[in-house]
Amino acid sequence: QVLLQESGPRLVKPSETLSLTCSVSGTSFTSSEYYWTWIRHLPEKGLEWIGWIYYNGHTRYNPSLSSRLSLSLDTSKTQFSLNLKSVTAADTALYFCVRDHAWYGLDRWGQGTLVTVSS
Amino acid sequence: DVVLTQTPLSAPVTLGQSASFSCRSDQSLVHGDGHTYMNWLQWRPGQPPRLLIYKTSRRLSGVPDRFSGGGAGTDFTLNISRVEAEDVGVYFCIQATHYPFTFGQGTKLDIK
Numbered sequence: 001q002v003l004l005q006e007s008g009p010r011l012v013k014p015s016e017t018l019s020l021t022c023s024v025s026g027t028s029f030t031s032s033e034y035y036w037t038w039i040r041h042l043p044e045k046g047l048e049w050i051g052w053i054y055y056n057g058h059t060r061y062n063p064s065l066s067s068r069l070s071l072s073l074d075t076s077k078t079q080f081s082l083n084l085k086s087v088t089a090a091d092t093a094l095y096f097c098v099r100d101h102a103w104y105g106l107d108r109w110g111q112g113t114l115v116t117v118s119s
Numbered sequence: 120d121v122v123l124t125q126t127p128l129s130a131p132v133t134l135g136q137s138a139s140f141s142c143r144s145d146q147s148l149v150h151g152d153g154h155t156y157m158n159w160l161q162w163r164p165g166q167p168p169r170l171l172i173y174k175t176s177r178r179l180s181g182v183p184d185r186f187s188g189g190g191a192g193t194d195f196t197l198n199i200s201r202v203e204a205e206d207v208g209v210y211f212c213i214q215a216t217h218y219p220f221t222f223g224q225g226t227k228l229d230i231k
Contacts, residue, residue, distance in 0.1 A: 047168075047211060047222040062219040096167060104179060105158045105215055109167035 002026040004097050004110035012091075012117050018084040022097030022110060029078040030055040035100040036073060036080040040093040041112070048093075052100055053080055087117045121146055121214050125223035131231045132202045140226045142212035144193040149216070156215035159188055159197045162225075163208035171210075172197065204230060 008020035022036070029036075035052035042048055051061035053071040061069050065084065073080040084091060095115055099108040122145040132138045148155050159172040170179050172188035175195060185200045199206055207230060212223040 046224050047213075049213075049220040049222070051219075060218060064219070100215075103173075105156070105170055105173045106160070106168075106213070107170045107173075107179060109169070111167050 002099065002108045004099065004108060006095060006097050006110045006113040008113065008115070010113065010115060012087055012115060013119050014088055014117055015086055018087045018091060018115055018117070019081065020095055020097075020113065020115070021079050021081045024078045024080070024097075024099070027099065027108070029073075030075055033102045035060075035102070036071075037098040037100045037106065038071070038082045039096045039098055039106070041096070042090075042093045050082065089117050091115070092117045120219055121148070121217050121221045123212050123214060123221055123223035125210075125212060125226050127226060128224065130226055130228045132199075132228060133231045134204065135201055138199045138202055138206075138228060140197045140210055140212075140228075142190075142195045142197070142223050144195075144214060146217070147192050148195075148214050149192065155191065157188070157190065157195045158213045158215060159186075160211045160213060161206075161208055162211065163205070168211070199228075202228070202230070 003025045005023045012018045037052040038050035053059045059071050068085045070083040094112045096112045097110040098106050101107045124143045126141045155175045157175045160168040161171050162168040171182050171186050176188045187198045189196050209225040209227050211225045
């Protein structure tokens, strides 16, 4: 059974860095078929694709976030992580880690974690 | 960025009846490799989103055949036949042809 689980602080102060980790199990983390992806659901604005990281470390970011965003992965722990710096209230959202299959698309989702940016 | 416009935003449906949702793109979603990367997600209350349809019309394994996708170019549809209570939720289209990938605003299905 493929499982993705987000973890990290639920409350982040404005101007600080939002950091989340996704733990992956039940699937090959280093398969060339998968792009490890972050997506968020923003109140009032809907779903937003944040970016992905490939097993070899190659990344693709949403240009709207790229100046503040960094994705990384740890293959030994089968985890990938998101760091979003200089956050504001506009970054308050439900964050999902997702497996993007090269053939099928966004086929496995974590449960999501709500992150609130507030002082 | 590609803008996806979904209609209707709300769809009250009688159990056992059919529902049809539209997703329109402001540019062609035909990729240079010939595929059209229009996918549909279902987001039920209390659960994460679930992929239903990929590449316009292909059902993911395990998805009931009551769900079907169609369309081409810039106009796409998701059809649900014989709506069941478990189908209640929000349905999103997502395009994965052009970066950054983008989503429609969602169509909420509920039961009359």
